[in-house]
Amino acid sequence: MRTIHAAALLRRTLDEAPTTDAAVLVDGDRIAAIGPRDELVDAYPEVRVRRWAGTLGPALVHDGPLPAAPTPRERVHGLFRTGATAVLAAQVTDPDLRAAAIRNGVVMLDTVRPPTVVEGGRADLAVFADDGTCLATVVAGRLVHRRA
Incomplete structure (x- = not known):
């Protein structure tokens, strides 16, 4: 669309x-x-x-830990509320959080890029x-x- x-x-x-x-x-x-x-x-x-x-x-590219929330899905949505759609892969090591990020289209980067x-x-x-x-x-x- x-x-x-x-x-x-x-x-x-x-x-x-x-x-x-x-x-x-x-x-x-x-x-x-x-x-x-x-x-x-x-x-x-x-x-x-x-x-x-x-x-x-x-x-934006978020370069710190994802926002705190009760569930991985809510943490990813907390990221979206900041205007970020990309994170440093090193900040998303928890398997459930990584899966939620991938499901929602979050880009995982090795280094920050503009x-x-x-x-x-x-x-x-x-x-x-x-x-x-x-x-x-x-x-x-x-x-x-x-x-x-």
Whole structure:
């Protein structure tokens, strides 16, 4: 399923200045296009558009222990609430936690790498409010967290 994620601000990397009125077209688990919101919406009129109030950008890489919670599934969801979709493999040694992370599409890395939003890349996105609160997290094209 294709979805356009649109926001007032889009950041392709965590370090770059955001661009205004941009959007990302997600097709399955990949980023199919990045561009001005109106151009993407006009080019793909049949595609669902999710409009976000915050800054859309790459999902984060979590480099510490996963958030504490009663079950492995809840720990993984706690990770998504922070806007992260990748972790260091060394932090996920418990077999039940590792299985929950894999089931939910979490990327396990040997070392931290800077997250990016790039055409053809995996659709791991996050939306953040001005105060840094994660409003939404997309893992491999699936919306897995949305703040109520």
